[in-house]
Structures are given as C-alpha cells and as structure tokens.
Amino acid sequence: MNAATEQLAALQAYFGLMNMNGAARVYRTAQELGVHEALRGGAGTAAEVAAACGLHEAPVALLLDALCALGTVEATDGCYALAPVANFLSGNYRNLGDEYWDFLPTFLRTGTPLARMDSVEQSEAQYEQQVSALAWMMTPAAEVFAGMLGIGSERKSLRILDVGGGSGIWSLTCAQRDAGSTVTVSDWPAVVDIAAGFARRMGLAERFDAIPGNYHEADLGSGAFDLAIVANVTHIETPEGNVALLRRVRDALRPGGEIAIVDVIPAQGEGRLPASLYALGLGLRTESGRVHSAAALQGYLADAGFRNAQVEPIPAPPFTMGIVVASRGEQPC
Ligand SMILES: C[S@@+](CC[C@H](N)C(=O)[O-])C[C@H]1O[C@@H](n2cnc3c(N)ncnc32)[C@H](O)[C@@H]1O
Incomplete structure (x- = not known):
C-alpha cells in the first residue's frame, strides 16, 4: 500500500x-x-x-x-x-441493544455473557419475547429466500419442516408462494403458539402444524418432509450440537429431501462490520453461540449425512446472511 x-x-x-x-x-x-x-x-x-x-x-x-x-x-x-x-x-x-452493549466491559472482564439464550432454562422465555420482532426483520430476506429456492415453480407441493422456526416466517413465506405446501414448525411450546398466530394472520392456519418441544429431543418424524429450513439456529449451537441436530433433521427428511440452512455467513464484503458485531453480540447473549463459517456448516452437513452443500448469500437486509442448501444423502457418515 x-x-x-x-x-x-x-x-x-x-x-x-x-x-x-x-x-x-x-x-x-x-x-x-x-x-x-x-x-x-x-x-x-x-x-x-x-x-x-x-x-x-x-x-x-x-x-x-x-x-x-x-x-x-x-x-x-x-x-x-x-x-x-x-x-x-x-x-x-x-435502545438498539444497549442492555447488551452496556454489559460489554463486564463481559470482557469476566468472560460471562449477560444472558444465556442458548440454555434450555432461558431459551423459551427469551425467544418468546423476540420472535415477532425477528419476523419483521426477516420478512424481506424470507421473500428473497423463497424466490432463490424457486418455491412455487422449481420446488412445489412441499412438506416443510421449520426447525427452531420461531414465528415461522421463513416457511410460512414459502407456503404463501405455493398453495400446495404445508408447514410444520418445531420450537418451544410458547413459541409455536406465536407461529400459529402468524399462520392464522397469513391465512395459512389450515396448512400449519407444530412440533412443540426441544428440537434435540422432540419427535421430528421419519422420512416425512421434503424440505427442512433451519434458519438462524446454527449460530446458537456448538459444532457438536449442530451435527447432532442436523442428523435428526436428516432423518426427518424423505430420501432426496433437502435442507436449507439460513444464517449469518461471514465475509460478505459490505456485511463484514455487521457480521462481526453480530458475533460479538452472540457472545454477550449466549454461552456457546458463534458465527460458523460456510465451510464449517458444509462440514457439519457432510458429517450429518447431507451432500452437495451449496452456499449463496441472500441479497436482502441485513446483507449478512446466506443459504446453505444440501440434499439428504443415503447414509450418514
Ligand atoms: C434466533 S431464533 C430463529 C427463529 C426463526 N427461525 C427466524 O429465523 O426468525 C432461534 C429459534 O430457535 C428456538 N430454539 C432454540 N433452542 C431450541 C431448542 N433446544 N428446542 C426448540 N427450539 C429452540 C428458539 O425458541 C427460537 O425460536
């Protein structure tokens, strides 16, 4: 230089x-x-x-x-x-997250996060308060996502499983584009009730179902779904937690079924600052949450028995997210 x-x-x-x-x-x-x-x-x-x-x-x-x-x-x-x-x-x-940012000096000194949104004890109550706002933030990205997947054209009449679905915004947006698709949201009981409300307001109540409970333990079905959406969930899981969860998701998919992971994927140029702030914010509100690289996600998918994992950025706010789409392989590694 x-x-x-x-x-x-x-x-x-x-x-x-x-x-x-x-x-x-x-x-x-x-x-x-x-x-x-x-x-x-x-x-x-x-x-x-x-x-x-x-x-x-x-x-x-x-x-x-x-x-x-x-x-x-x-x-x-x-x-x-x-x-x-x-x-x-x-x-x-x-306050734009000040309650977290005010805690930053303490976090740096003690290494202890302000909240533990990834813990079984805190997760349900914390997310119950946040998923509706998340839906508002994610709506344009969910629409772009559904377009990128060709929902209603290349991919239609899907049984969609939305794991850690929150408001269900990603899967419900897909169902809105394709009258033949159905949605099943897996999340904590209080949160699936919120998703049911979103489905009702979007006129999709008849095509909505829920699996309330811990997604690491609940029965996600066997070979029952065509597409699993795992949006903004991998960053609250450890590498081992992700592989374990993705294995369960694999089993829930029919042979040839697909998974679409949506999450913050670092190193997207303009998104570098938001992505690094996001990673720091994750440290403040989770015990072991972290931004996993695209290569790491591809690795977890391979370990869980998926193949052909393809990564693409989502060109919508907050311009930090990407999709990793993969197909269910024959045998988990
Ligand atoms: C960051 S939010 C993402 C919500 C939604 N997928 C979205 O992108 O708007 C993570 C979701 O995972 C759910 N979640 C976290 N841990 C869970 C667990 N062990 N079992 C079931 N749901 C869980 C939370 O309740 C929350 O709705």
Whole structure:
C-alpha cells in the first residue's frame, strides 16, 4: 500500500467512525429528549417539536435533519413525521441493544455473557419475547429466500419442516408462494403458539402444524418432509450440537429431501462490520453461540449425512446472511 492509498484508507476509517459515533449520539439524544415521542401523535414543524420537548427550535431543526438522514424521521415542506422504522423503535428495540452493549466491559472482564439464550432454562422465555420482532426483520430476506429456492415453480407441493422456526416466517413465506405446501414448525411450546398466530394472520392456519418441544429431543418424524429450513439456529449451537441436530433433521427428511440452512455467513464484503458485531453480540447473549463459517456448516452437513452443500448469500437486509442448501444423502457418515 503506498502512502496516498494508506491515507485514503485511514481517512475512510476515521470518517466512518465519526459518522457512526455521531449517528449513535444523535439517535440516543433524540430518544432521551422525547423527540421521536413528540412526533408520535402526528407530524409537526421544528418549532412544534421544540415546544413539545421544551427545547430550542434552531438546534431541534438541525437534529431533525440529522434524524431524516438516519431514516427515523421524514420531512415534507418543513413538516416532520416519523418514518416507518420509528414504530419498531418504540418497543423492545428502542435502545438498539444497549442492555447488551452496556454489559460489554463486564463481559470482557469476566468472560460471562449477560444472558444465556442458548440454555434450555432461558431459551423459551427469551425467544418468546423476540420472535415477532425477528419476523419483521426477516420478512424481506424470507421473500428473497423463497424466490432463490424457486418455491412455487422449481420446488412445489412441499412438506416443510421449520426447525427452531420461531414465528415461522421463513416457511410460512414459502407456503404463501405455493398453495400446495404445508408447514410444520418445531420450537418451544410458547413459541409455536406465536407461529400459529402468524399462520392464522397469513391465512395459512389450515396448512400449519407444530412440533412443540426441544428440537434435540422432540419427535421430528421419519422420512416425512421434503424440505427442512433451519434458519438462524446454527449460530446458537456448538459444532457438536449442530451435527447432532442436523442428523435428526436428516432423518426427518424423505430420501432426496433437502435442507436449507439460513444464517449469518461471514465475509460478505459490505456485511463484514455487521457480521462481526453480530458475533460479538452472540457472545454477550449466549454461552456457546458463534458465527460458523460456510465451510464449517458444509462440514457439519457432510458429517450429518447431507451432500452437495451449496452456499449463496441472500441479497436482502441485513446483507449478512446466506443459504446453505444440501440434499439428504443415503447414509450418514
Ligand atoms: C434466533 S431464533 C430463529 C427463529 C426463526 N427461525 C427466524 O429465523 O426468525 C432461534 C429459534 O430457535 C428456538 N430454539 C432454540 N433452542 C431450541 C431448542 N433446544 N428446542 C426448540 N427450539 C429452540 C428458539 O425458541 C427460537 O425460536
């Protein structure tokens, strides 16, 4: 790298850091001073927002413009309104994961995570609170996923098993594209109830079934499914846990049936920062969760008796995920 290129790279990193820090401070200050809240009742000018929050108009106008650039607020003719994402930011996700990030120094000192979402004791209650928000986040990616698999065209009339399915967003999106497909979600009892609610609201209740319980122990059936979806699950399992689970999934598939793993797959260019933050966040909320490389996932699949594992990135937000599709082999290794 010559001196000019080095300087450019350093400047890019510097301005990137400045922007990320500034954006975080602007967002947090707006939340603390009730700026988003002031717009919740309806659109308003900078003067109206300032008055509602007891602030000065001129700096509030600057803040609102920065929030427009961040995407939480929209402006039309000097009038500001909440952007759609702001609805989402009023709930559990209002603080953008601060409860985890605040714990980072302690995590670094002690090596102990804040939560153990991968433990049998905590998993059900933790995910019960999170899967609906996850569905919202994953919907566009699930649609792209269903398109990539050719659901309704190359692949149709499928009996789909959605392992650790959460809201069922991945499998239900497939069923929505193909009237001949059915969905069975395997997850904790409280979570499959949430998936059943999603199925009802999507008009898919008649084609929905559930296997409540621990997916490491529940009866997933034998040779009963054409396609198994394992989405955002491999990162909460250890390598051994993944191989054991994938073996059970293999047995649940008919000969020639397929598995589609969806997960964060590192090293996708633009996705490098989100993927590494995701891996750090996993450390904060799980005991043994980790981002497994595509090669590692392919290895687990081979060990569990799958073949021809093909990896493809999912070109949809958050641009960190990929699919690994493989076919059930004849004999597990
Ligand atoms: C990260 S969420 C992914 C949910 C969904 N597949 C998605 O992508 O939106 C992981 C899911 O696995 C479920 N899960 C984790 N451990 C489990 C276990 N041992 N048995 C059954 N479900 C489990 C959780 O309840 C949760 O719904």
